[in-house]
Amino acid sequence: MSESIVTLKKGEGRTIKAGGAWIYDNEIDRIEGRFKNGDVVEVHDFDGYQMGRGFINQNSKIRIRMLTRNPEQQIDDAYLEKRVRDAWEYRKVVMHAGDLNCCRVIFGEADWLPGLVVDKYADVLVAQCLALGMDRFKEKIVDVLRKVMAEDGIVIKGVYERSDAPVRKKEGLEPYKGFIGPEFDTNVEITENGIRYIVDVVNGQKTGFFLDQKYNRLAMQQVIAGLTGGSGAACRRRDPQKKIKALDCFTHMGTFALNMGLAGACDVTGLDISEFAVAQATANAERNGLSDRVRFRAANVLDELPKLYEAGERVDVLVLDPPAFTKSREATKNAIKGYREINMKGLKLVKDGGYFATCSCSHFMTQDLFTEVIGQAAKAVHKRLRQVEFRTQAPDHPILWASDESYYLKFYIFQVRDEI
Numbered sequence: 105m106s107e108s109i110v111t112l113k114k115g116e117g118r119t120i121k122a123g124g125a126w127i128y129d130n131e132i133d134r135i136e137g138r139f140k141n142g143d144v145v146e147v148h149d150f151d152g153y154q155m156g157r158g159f160i161n162q163n164s165k166i167r168i169r170m171l172t173r174n175p176e177q178q179i180d181d182a183y184l185e186k187r188v189r190d191a192w193e194y195r196k197v198v199m200h201a202g203d204l205n206c207c208r209v210i211f212g213e214a215d216w217l218p219g220l221v222v223d224k225y226a227d228v229l230v231a232q233c234l235a236l237g238m239d240r241f242k243e244k245i246v247d248v249l250r251k252v253m254a255e256d257g258i259v260i261k262g263v264y265e266r267s268d269a270p271v272r273k274k275e276g277l278e279p280y281k282g283f284i285g286p287e288f289d290t291n292v293e294i295t296e297n298g299i300r301y302i303v304d305v306v307n308g309q310k311t312g313f314f315l316d317q318k319y320n321r322l323a324m325q326q327v328i329a330g331l332t333g334g335s336g337a338a339c340r341r342r343d344p345q346k347k348i349k350a351l352d353c354f355t356h357m358g359t360f361a362l363n364m365g366l367a368g369a370c371d372v373t374g375l376d377i378s379e380f381a382v383a384q385a386t387a388n389a390e391r392n393g394l395s396d397r398v399r400f401r402a403a404n405v406l407d408e409l410p411k412l413y414e415a416g417e418r419v420d421v422l423v424l425d426p427p428a429f430t431k432s433r434e435a436t437k438n439a440i441k442g443y444r445e446i447n448m449k450g451l452k453l454v455k456d457g458g459y460f461a462t463c464s465c466s467h468f469m470t471q472d473l474f475t476e477v478i479g480q481a482a483k484a485v486h487k488r489l490r491q492v493e494f495r496t497q498a499p500d501h502p503i504l505w506a507s508d509e510s511y512y513l514k515f516y517i518f519q520v521r522d523e524i
Contacts, residue, residue, distance in 0.1 A: 108137035110160065110168060114150040120170065123506030125213040127158070127168040135160075141276065142236040144171065144179045158218075159237025163276035169218035169235055184241060188248040191215040196256075198499040200319070204258075206294040206303075207500040208315050209249065214504040217241075219275075222249065223311045225292045225303050229263045230311040231284065236275045239267075246284055262288035266311045281306065297322045299362050301388050307380075314356065316497040317425065320463070320515045321359055323495060324423060325367040327459050327517065331420065332368035347371065350421040351412075353405045353450065358385025358398065360423045360461075365389070365398035369421065374400040375408055409449035420458045424450045428466040436468050440477055443469065447481035456522040459492070467512035474514045492517040 116131035127147065139145060141162055147155040147170070154175035158168040171179055191210050199207055209229075210222040219235020220242060229249060233242045242265070250260045263284040272279050290306045296318055305312040331348050348369040352361035355374030362385075365372045376382055385400040405426070426446060429439035447462055454460050464474045471494075482489050496503065497513040504510045 108135055108139040108143065108145040108160070109148055110135050110145050111148045111152075112150055112155075117149060117155065119506065120147075120155060123504075125170050125218055125504070125507045126166045127170070129162075129165050129167045132167055142240055144237070146175060159235070161236045161275055163236070164274055169213070169237060171216065171218065181244065184244055185248050185252075187215065187217050188245055189252055191217070192249070192252050194502070195500050198502075203318075206296055206313070206315060207318075207498075209500070210245070211501050211510070213507050214502045214510040217245065220245065221311065222246065223313075223315060224260075225294050225305065225312060227259060227261045228288065228290075228292045228305060229260055230305045231263060231265050231267070232269065232311055233265070233267045234269060234272055234275065236277055239277060243284060262286060264288075264290060264305045266305065296359075297325060297363055297366075299359075299366060299388070300391050301357060301359075302384070302391070304384075309356065314359070316465075316501045316513050317359065317463075317515070318498045318500075320461075320495050320498075321363040323493065323517060324360055324421070324461060325363045327421065327461075327492070328364045328367035328369045331459075332370075348420045349418075350423070351375070351419045351453065352423045352425075353409070353446075354424070354426045355385055355400060356381050356425075358388045358400055360425060361385070361398050361400070362388060362392060362394060364421065364423075365394040366392065370397050372398040374398065375403045375405050376400070377402060377404050406446060406449070409446075409453060413449070413452050417453060418455045418458075419453055420455055422450050422454050422458070422460050424460075424462040426464075428464070429469070436473075439466065439469060440473070443474065443477045444481050444484075447478055448485050451482060451487045451520060452485050454487075454520040456520070458520050460489075460518045460520045461516065462518075463513065463515040465513050467509050469514070471514050475516075478516065486523045488521045488523055490519040490521065492519060 111133045112131055113133040144157055145160045146157055149155055156170055156173040158170035160168050195207055206225050209224050210217055210220055212218055212220055219238040221232045223230045233239050246263045265284050266281050268279040268281040292303045294301055294303055303312040349371040350364045350369045352374040355361050355376045358374050361372045361374035374385055379402050382400045382402045389395045389398045429442040495515040
């Protein structure tokens with residue numbers, strides 16, 4: 105282990121002092137002692153005050169990722185096991201009714217294991233490591249996870265690594281994916297909110313599935329159930345007063361669409377630009393016996409929404425779940441225009457008195473900024489919004505205060521009224 109000491113410039117380290125997890129290259133005054141990239145180093149303030157320990161990487165603008173504020177803490181097997189146990193115990197507490205069939209079990213900095221994500225899909229773990237220092241620990245951590253879960257009677261049959269994000273190159277690492285340990289069938293069935301999906305952990309987005317929207321999808325089930333009485337009874341009776349029409353934009357694997365269909369919406373369409381995603385979503389509808397009311401087609405949502413409006417289409421419920429429009433602070437200005445445009449197009453399709461869900465998954469699009477953009481969009485298309493609720497990511501993706509990157513998902517549900 106390195107014995108190096110990193111000393112910050114006077115006046116720097118404000119984020120760390122507020123509880124953050126990163127030290128940038130321009131905050132460092134000097135480094136004393138020998139080290140290799142990925143080693144654990146001590147961090148001192150300009151006056152010698154000991155601020156904790158973290159791993160260093162001179163390839164990255166994020167020069168140090170903090171592991172502990174205790175300068176005496178050794179980063180050893182006991183430390184890693186404690187962090188893993190704490191992370192698992194937290195999920196057992198916060199997930200609804202022990203909902204652990206599929207969940208995020210390690211969320212990087214928010215679990216004090218910076219740069220590492222581990223998702224659980226039924227009896228499979230999928231790991232993604234985006235930091236050099238943590239790359240050295242990943243196999244030890246998944247071994248500990250196996251052991252800890254086995255104590256609760258959960259047997260993990262295999263682990264797959266999805267460290268194929270291009271951002272690894274900023275750490276001096278090449279993108280990589282492959283098995284950690286024995287090979288297994290990488291098409292895994294999970295159950296979320298009563299819906300079964302096949303997750304392709306090799307080819308799916310991110311680690312295979314977007315777990316962060318789990319309870320937001322459940323919230324949309326509740327909206328539909330309130331409108332219909334639930335269970336699709338209105339569909340069977342063909343009751344025109346409760347035959348709800350819904351549109352799920354950027355549907356990916358059909359998640360919001362299927363949740364709305366399960367709750368009783370009779371006519372649900374999911375749109376996605378990817379033919380692969382549409383094929384997956386269609387198979388998921390068949391798997392859950394919802395093909396009679398939930399259908400999918402490939403389309404560019406930005407182009408398709410105006411076409412639907414001009415054709416006279418109107419829906420009772422519309423969900424907008426776009427990909428991040430910005431992944432950097434510098435691109436935020438253009439992202440604002442994109443979010444405003446897509447929300448205007450979506451709002452125009454919602455019937456008077458209908459419901460509209462919209463979200464942003466970029467941490468650079470802050471809650472205040474996103475709220476302002478939605479308000480501008482509503483004003484531009486002469487709609488009034490009555491907020492039902494504001495939500496964030498599921499609690500297995502905890503938000504670590506002062507670590508802004510851990511807070512990224514903003515999710516609003518509104519009732520939409522025409523201006524009179």
